Amino acid sequence: MPTIYDVAKKAGVSSMTVSRVINGKRDVKPETREKVLKAIEEIGYVPNSLARSFVLQKTKTIGLVITDITNPFFTTLARGVEDTAMKNQFSVIFCNTDEDPEKELLYLEVLARKRIDGVILASASGKRAPLKSLLIKNIPTVLIDREIEGLDDLDVVKGDSVQGAYLLTKHLISLGHRRIGIIVGNRNISTAEDRVEGYKRALAESGIPEDESLVKFSQYSREGGYNSTKELLSLKNRPTAIFGGNNFIAIGALVAIREFELKVPDDIALVSFDDIESLSQVYPFLTVVTQPAYSMGVIAAELLIRRIEGRDKIEERRKVILQPELIVRESAGEKLAEGVRGEGR
Amino acid sequence: MPTIYDVAKKAGVSSMTVSRVINGKRDVKPETREKVLKAIEEIGYVPNSLARSFVLQKTKTIGLVITDITNPFFTTLARGVEDTAMKNQFSVIFCNTDEDPEKELLYLEVLARKRIDGVILASASGKRAPLKSLLIKNIPTVLIDREIEGLDDLDVVKGDSVQGAYLLTKHLISLGHRRIGIIVGNRNISTAEDRVEGYKRALAESGIPEDESLVKFSQYSREGGYNSTKELLSLKNRPTAIFGGNNFIAIGALVAIREFELKVPDDIALVSFDDIESLSQVYPFLTVVTQPAYSMGVIAAELLIRRIEGRDKIEERRKVILQPELIVRESAGEKLAEGVRGEGR
């Protein structure tokens, strides 16, 4: 591989001049520039960003650490991150943790070694945050989708899970449901806690007593949804509605419901946090709350890049909370409110 | 950020000894090793892979260039790549080209500059392959999903599109369809050409004359599927079945069909190349041919990494063609073959 010196020799100039041409510095005589460009062309020189990053101490690369790129929510989010990164000449390294804190730590370590300029992290570590000590302190980081308790100085971009869950639950209540099961992810993931909180708030507001047997902290996965739904459906006093804590959970729930030979919404209502897009485009029946995943990615990337480039005057932490949207379709049923105090909306 | 020298000083050894400890070379006295480890711990030293990559001329990073991570087929494939990379201590930088050859070129250039160790590429460039000259010659590359005419020396991992399309078309024919519309991606993408070829082969075999008005080279996107379907449905002699060239096209087709107030499969049959997973899990009605996307990613990554590490004795090009699978559901209808010569299977 030719180096900047090969180009320099060929063009009869010094390496610095070549460097200046490559980086588009203005103080190069046009004719010299031409010579250099020609030499680059002829030799087939490709600048070595590795060397460049090494001396400049910046890599123009960010890490995106999520739980599973296979989840459409994260896919869309990732696309937002990538588009924005690209627009700013950043590359993105992506990492799937599968909700495994160990794996997350490993990835973070690798990224730190690679001296990436920043990280966007949807952490699987919940409150424990063993990463705290590691690198997060030194590497610009923005948390996305999920907060981490005890890391209060990091930027955050997330959806309003409490509000989303509140809306969804409220909607169910307005349709007459009083026994509502909810299935969310692992207990120390902030979205799981928040969604349950929103759910409980809605219940409380309508004077419906909490029933812990209806609240399942499970996994944000199809299995999680499937298993927990089976448990809920096996209750002697079965719920009339199920709140799927994310899209995967809703899919699992749907499968379990089918196994029980129940019909949605006639036999049981089902709603979901996060849409299942390919489903809704084709067969829009699931009532959901959606989050602007793409925007979330874009905003997080912009925030991060601004931090990296030091364009942000403000040192203090940013917290962006995006509002979810309730999309009423038919999976929650249309039954009229019966004996509900709710203001149904 | 502390360097290897800081550690060395602290531990009272030379930088070489630290280097050896970090890289797990065996020839270090246990006690010395301990000292070093302790120093690393105390200082909070994080090895700089950038410097390491720079001297070693390898980055332990590969590039994954696809058209759109948002397409579940590529998402799954990407996951296969990432899992495999991770298992081999490689990181992956991902790039979405949106089927734009310019963007592809740009990404490839960036990757080349970053001196990534290899590339997995689902090219948008079709036959023209302007990238040929660039870097592909120097950087280990495996083409995935799509071949590029004129780049016959690169490894390839792809599905058998001809066979898949043949199966799907054959299936439609066996159900009595004789006017079958097909919508695929851009003309110079190999999968588009191949799928049309398989389609035509099946028609020929059944003695059904080709009708070019039924063959749409469009885009592998929802819009592409939507627009082309509308065209097909507007034909005076409308087809009785539509073959969606990929999952996105099928979704677009479904939307268009709904707009025309037609029912699948009663009014029109629809089949798709590549499944729409979240749909099929919940509502399995679309008859499809699926490809093992995850395996494709895994195999491509393994191939690439073996190439990179020089573990492959064999220098010659590898071509892995994975077989698709026909999954018959109900969207093609069940009508009995009427006047078909077909051996229906």
Next chain:
DNA sequence: CTGAAAGCGCTAACAC
């Protein structure tokens, strides 16, 4: 088993 010297390709800082 451990260390000293040199160099990977580039750019910042300064000279000319």
Next chain:
DNA sequence: GTGTTAGCGCTTTCAG
């Protein structure tokens, strides 16, 4: 406008 020098943090080679 352009060139020189030095050094980023690491590993390879060769000594000891």
